[in-house]
Amino acid sequence: MTNRIALWLAATIVLLALADIFLDDGRVLLFLSKKILDLVQYIAFWR
Incomplete structure (x- = not known):
C-alpha cells in the first residue's frame, strides 16, 4: 500500500x-464499537 x-x-x-x-x-x-468489544471478549476467551 x-x-x-x-x-x-x-x-x-x-x-x-x-x-x-x-x-x-x-x-x-456506537454499534460498531459494541460489536468490536464483543469480538475482543470472544477472542480473549479462546486465548
Whole structure:
C-alpha cells in the first residue's frame, strides 16, 4: 500500500465517521464499537 492510498483511505474513514456523528448522532460508530468489544471478549476467551 502506498502512502497516497493510505492517506485517501484514512481521509475517507474520518469523513464517514464525522458524517455519522453529525447526521445520525454517532449511532453507527456506537454499534460498531459494541460489536468490536464483543469480538475482543470472544477472542480473549479462546486465548
